[in-house]
Amino acid sequence: MEPKQTPFKAxxxxxxxxGIVSIILTFVFYFLGAEQLVSTLFQVVSLVVSLGLVIYFGIQYRKSIGGYMEFGAAFNFSFVTLVVGALISVAGMMxxxxxxxxxLPGVMADATLEKSMAMMESFGxxxxxxxxxxxEMRKSVADGFTPLGMLKGQLFMLIGYAIIALIxxxxxKKRDKSLDY
Known part of the structure; x- marks a missing residue:
């Protein structure tokens, strides 16, 4: 009998x-047009693909360990998956x-600033x-596209990853109801 994988390793x-899928998705949108990387479509597609893959791999992992998984193991699996995927994705973006x-960082900063200004104009x-x-806003946006800015952004996203991993x-999670008395 082969040993069960831990949630961390899985x-x-x-x-x-x-992470690899995220890099591929980023390059596809880049080749469609660099401005596409700040589009709402890119953000939505990235989110849906990421969540879909975590759920798919989570179900596969749950099946591989007997069909049941406690919430703690499911949270650990999800959080580790999101963090490792994000680190690889950031490396690909760098x-x-x-x-x-x-x-590209300058193009991205300009496109992000334009999008932000358009949104602010719509609110008056x-x-x-x-x-x-x-x-100052332009400088702040440009700083977000530096290597240090990208890493800082990922540190702040750890809170977001934790919330998403909770969900x-x-x-x-799937409880073995046969163990209930």
Missing amino acids: GVNAGLIL ILYFVVDPA VADAMTSDQID LGAIL
């Missing part, structure tokens, strides 16, 4: 695949941004902003 394996197309807030505020853990 999460690392699933996270590797999730390769895209700083090796493949070094001008953009007119009240001074040029100093817009310049996914609730979806993936």
Whole structure:
């Protein structure tokens, strides 16, 4: 009988695949047009694919350990999968941004700023902003596309990954009701 995988090891394996799929998705949208990387469509597709893969791999893992999984194991699996996938995805984005197309961070920062300004205009807030505020916003957005900015962003996302992993853990858990008295 082969030993059962731990949620951590299964999460690392699933996270590797999730990260690679994320990189492929990023490059596909990049080749469709660099501005597509800040589009709502890209964000939605990335989220749906990521959640779908975590659920799929979680169900596969649950089946491999006997068909039942406690919430703690499901949470650990989901969190590790999301974190490993994100780290690999960030590494792929750094390769895209700083090796493949070094001008891309500037393009991304400009596109993000344009999208933010358009949203603020729709709320009527953009007119009240001074040029100093817009310049500070531009600098802040540009800083987010540096290697350090990308890593900082992932540190803040750990809270988001934990919340998503809680939800996914609730979806993936399955209690063995035969153990109830």
